[in-house]
Amino acid sequence: MRNATWYSQFAKKAAHICGRPRTFSIAVGVIGLWIVTGPMFGFSDTWQLVINTGTTIITFLMVFLIQNTQNRDTQAIQVKLDELIRATKGAHNALLDLEELEEESLDAFRAKYQTLASAARAKLESGLEDTDTPEP
Numbered sequence: 001m002r003n004a005t006w007y008s009q010f011a012k013k014a015a016h017i018c019g020r021p022r023t024f025s026i027a028v029g030v031i032g033l034w035i036v037t038g039p040m041f042g043f044s045d046t047w048q049l050v051i052n053t054g055t056t057i058i059t060f061l062m063v064f065l066i067q068n069t070q071n072r073d074t075q076a077i078q079v080k081l082d083e084l085i086r087a088t089k090g091a092h093n094a095l096l097d098l099e100e101l102e103e104e105s106l107d108a109f110r111a112k113y114q115t116l117a118s119a120a121r122a123k124l125e126s127g128l129e130d131t132d133t134p135e136p
Contacts, residue, residue, distance in 0.1 A: 011068040018062065030054075 017023055034051050041047040078099055085091045098106060120130035 008068065008072070011065045012072075014065050015069040018065070 031051070034047075038047060082096045085095055086093060095109070098109060101109075123130045
């Protein structure tokens with residue numbers, strides 16, 4: 001648990017720092033410096049290998065940081081949505097964990113709500129409101 005906490009804190013901080021304009025400017029500066037040094041190194045294979053290796057390593061590590069941040073954000077959003085469904089009178093509690101369902105079950109729910117949406121748009125086009133609860 002201690003390692004997970006350490007990694008989560010590190011990933012959150014690193015993602016925050018990497019998403020800042022200053023970090024982007026530093027990255028652009030590094031690339032600019034690399035381009036300027038090209039003539040000094042005769043645009044050699046080693047010169048090209050330096051930027052390729054550096055960007056590959058950074059990209060590889062950033063994938064894990066971004067995925068960690070994305071997973072955490074998605075889980076938090078799901079919990080918030082579940083709470084809104086749970087607390088809303090007339091809402092269907094069966095929708096609380098849709099992200100855990102198999103594709104076929106999810107498709108069945110999607111089809112049901114697409115039908116409801118079509119009916120609501122038809123009501124709007126005929127001048128009626130669409131704010132009711134369709135089921136008794």
